[in-house]
Every structure is written in C-alpha cells, then in structure tokens.
Amino acid sequence: MPYEFWYWTGIPGRGEFVRLALEAGGIAYKECARDPAIGDEGLVKHMQSGQRAQPPFAPPYLVADGITIAQTANILLFLGERHDLAPRDVAGRLWVNQLQLTIADMVAEAHDTHHPIDAARYYEEQKPEAAQRADVFRSARMPKFLDYFEHALADGAWLAGTRWTYADLSLYQLVKGLLFAFPKRMKTLAPGYPKVMALYQGVADLPELQNYFASPRHLPFGEGIFRHYPELDGE
Known part of the structure; x- marks a missing residue:
C-alpha cells in the first residue's frame, strides 16, 4: 500500500522536502489533500479527528503502517532508514x-x-x-x-x-x-x-526527479515559506 502523505494544497512548503525524497526514492505515496474530495478542509478534519494516539501538530505528516509520523526531519529520518535514502550506519x-x-x-x-x-x-x-x-x-x-x-x-x-x-x-x-x-x-x-x-x-x-519536475505535481514558489519581495532583497 502507498504511504498517505498529508500537506496543504497549492504550495510546495515544508512538504516539498518530503516529496523530493518520496519521488527520488521511487516510493509509492498518495498526496491525500490533493484529492478534490478532500482538499485543505479535509486535511484539517483528518488531522484533528482524534483517531490517532500520537496526533500531528501540523502538516506535513505521513501515515505508514498505521503509524502517523509528523515533522519534516522526523519523516525523512524514517524514510531514510527504511528506503536507503541515508547511510546504513x-x-x-x-x-x-x-x-x-x-x-x-x-x-x-x-x-x-x-x-x-x-x-x-x-x-x-x-x-x-x-x-x-x-x-x-x-x-x-x-x-x-x-x-x-x-x-x-x-x-x-x-x-x-x-x-x-x-x-x-x-x-x-x-x-x-x-x-x-x-x-x-x-x-x-x-x-x-x-x-x-x-x-x-x-x-x-x-534522473530520478526529471519526471516529477516536469509534472504538474511539482508546484512553483509563491505563497508559503519562500516569497520574493524585492524590498527585502539586496546585494
């Protein structure tokens, strides 16, 4: 079964760090909130459903083998060990x-x-x-x-x-x-x-990322973490 990946729609955000690992690693996943029937509202409801003993504080989070794993670095630690995306020692x-x-x-x-x-x-x-x-x-x-x-x-x-x-x-x-x-x-x-x-x-x-980069699933920057305000930039 593919992993369930939960993050806001419309922005790359912190979720993109996880997406890159999933895509480069060839790991099957479903981006749940991008389902039109779910969306951001469904993400909030899922996150706050209270059905998990260890609920996430905020997206991104991954549901794998019945375990909910939140925080970007924590998710990547899990994926790195399980899917050889990090050293073995x-x-x-x-x-x-x-x-x-x-x-x-x-x-x-x-x-x-x-x-x-x-x-x-x-x-x-x-x-x-x-x-x-x-x-x-x-x-x-x-x-x-x-x-x-x-x-x-x-x-x-x-x-x-x-x-x-x-x-x-x-x-x-x-x-x-x-x-x-x-x-x-x-x-x-x-x-x-x-x-x-x-x-x-x-x-x-x-090579592992070229199909993803060319797909509509790869979102551009805009709103979110990285924003370009010319008045905040300078040499």
Missing part, C-alpha cells in the same frame, strides 16, 4: 539527520524574514520589522549557514558518501528557495560556495 544516519535539522533552522529563518512578528498577520502589517529581519538574514545568517554547508561538502559532491541522501535533496530545495526569494543576494553569494551550487545542480539533474 548509526553515525551516518545521525549526521544526515543533523544536516536536515540545520536545514530546517535556516528554512525557519527564511520564513521569518517576511513574517517576523506574527505568522498569522499579513506581511503588509509588519513590513518595517520584516525589512530589519531580512537585512540581518541576508548579511549575517545566509553566509553563516552557507559556510557550514560548504564545509560539510569538503570531502565530495554529496553530504554523506558517494551517493545522494535526503539531506542533499533538502539542501537543493533550500538553495532553490533562496534563489527565488533573494536573487540579488544569491547572485553575490553563490560564487563563494561552489560546492553548494554544484550540489544544487546535481540534484536538479538527477
């Missing part, structure tokens, strides 16, 4: 999970550039604070994280060994989001991170 699995959690930290900071005060309020209601947050993110936080990932790639093309892992797929998605949200800043920074950018291109060229 304990140290290697923990390393890839550590990388994924660090990616999640940067994803959260990228989101907070346009919603620094309240995620429930419109960007237009917090533009001065967003400008301050984005300035710090561009000048200090982006180089700090990218320095770390460049160093992590010192021994090869991939983050853990000679084959891609789910962390490589997630780093690709992170870089893709930064290129969309902060194109001017990334144009300045990218030449200083040749290994990160080579990984980004390497994942973009993976």
Whole structure:
C-alpha cells in the first residue's frame, strides 16, 4: 500500500522536502489533500479527528503502517532508514539527520524574514520589522549557514558518501528557495560556495526527479515559506 502523505494544497512548503525524497526514492505515496474530495478542509478534519494516539501538530505528516509520523526531519529520518535514502550506519544516519535539522533552522529563518512578528498577520502589517529581519538574514545568517554547508561538502559532491541522501535533496530545495526569494543576494553569494551550487545542480539533474519536475505535481514558489519581495532583497 502507498504511504498517505498529508500537506496543504497549492504550495510546495515544508512538504516539498518530503516529496523530493518520496519521488527520488521511487516510493509509492498518495498526496491525500490533493484529492478534490478532500482538499485543505479535509486535511484539517483528518488531522484533528482524534483517531490517532500520537496526533500531528501540523502538516506535513505521513501515515505508514498505521503509524502517523509528523515533522519534516522526523519523516525523512524514517524514510531514510527504511528506503536507503541515508547511510546504513548509526553515525551516518545521525549526521544526515543533523544536516536536515540545520536545514530546517535556516528554512525557519527564511520564513521569518517576511513574517517576523506574527505568522498569522499579513506581511503588509509588519513590513518595517520584516525589512530589519531580512537585512540581518541576508548579511549575517545566509553566509553563516552557507559556510557550514560548504564545509560539510569538503570531502565530495554529496553530504554523506558517494551517493545522494535526503539531506542533499533538502539542501537543493533550500538553495532553490533562496534563489527565488533573494536573487540579488544569491547572485553575490553563490560564487563563494561552489560546492553548494554544484550540489544544487546535481540534484536538479538527477534522473530520478526529471519526471516529477516536469509534472504538474511539482508546484512553483509563491505563497508559503519562500516569497520574493524585492524590498527585502539586496546585494
């Protein structure tokens, strides 16, 4: 039976990190909320149904073998071990999970550039604070994280060994989001991170992902975590 995957319709969001692993791994899954009979309203009802002893706090979550697994890094830890999307030894699995959690930290900071005060309020209601947050993110936080990932790639093309892992797929998605949200800043920074950018291109060229990238299931950025506001970008 395919896994049940639950995430909001219409945006790539945090769900995209899981989708990339499912697609690249050739893992059968059903994106439940994209069923027209379910939608986002059905997702909320399913999440809050109270039928699970260990309910998710929020999407994304995966239902596998009767177990509900939530949080992006937790889902990927499960998929990595079960479907060989991570090293088999304990140290290697923990390393890839550590990388994924660090990616999640940067994803959260990228989101907070346009919603620094309240995620429930419109960007237009917090533009001065967003400008301050984005300035710090561009000048200090982006180089700090990218320095770390460049160093992590010192021994090869991939983050853990000679084959891609789910962390490589997630780093690709992170870089893709930064290129969309902060194109001017990334144009300045990218030449200083040749290994990160080579990984980004390497994942973009993976044969395992070409059908997905060409399909309508692969959603563009817009609303969600990565948003392009020209006033928040800069060299």
